[in-house]
Amino acid sequence: MELSEFKAACQAKCPRCRKGNIFIGNAYGLKIQKMNDRCDYCDLRFEREPGYFYVAMFVSYAFTVAEMITACLACYVLTGNDSSFILYASVALLAVLVSSPFNYRYSRVVLMYWLSPGLKYIPNLPRKFPKVPLTK
Numbered sequence: 001m002e003l004s005e006f007k008a009a010c011q012a013k014c015p016r017c018r019k020g021n022i023f024i025g026n027a028y029g030l031k032i033q034k035m036n037d038r039c040d041y042c043d044l045r046f047e048r049e050p051g052y053f054y055v056a057m058f059v060s061y062a063f064t065v066a067e068m069i070t071a072c073l074a075c076y077v078l079t080g081n082d083s084s085f086i087l088y089a090s091v092a093l094l095a096v097l098v099s100s101p102f103n104y105r106y107s108r109v110v111l112m113y114w115l116s117p118g119l120k121y122i123p124n125l126p127r128k129f130p131k132v133p134l135t136k
């Protein structure tokens with residue numbers, strides 16, 4: 001079964017084959033997130049060149065700013081308080097802390113799916129390493 005581009009990105013699948021996983025495990029959990037070096041299905045090397053994922057910092061920055069603004073707006077709507085700096089600083093900091101695993105994962109996914117011109121989906125790509133078990 002083929003995944004749509006958006007669904008594959010949400011599930012953090014390889015952008016080339018949409019079958020292998022980019023990350024090991026879930027975004028939220030007790031273990032630190034780890035990323036596979038290569039796709040376990042098509043053998044795509046995820047870090048295309050040294051420093052490739054530095055660009056994901058800019059995506060992560062955009063995510064963070066959007067989340068902080070959303071959290072502060074939600075706080076304003078819920079509390080109506082417009083004078084407490086500590087309240088808004090705490091809410092913004094909490095939003096950053098809670099969303100950081102999401103930002104780490106999806107900034108890289110967005111970079112690979114939509115900001116890398118040479119990286120395209122290839123349907124029916126043959127599997128490179130049949131020995132490696134494919135999870136899901």
Ligand SMILES: [Zn+2]
Nearest residue numbers: 014017039042
């Ligand atoms: Zn792949």
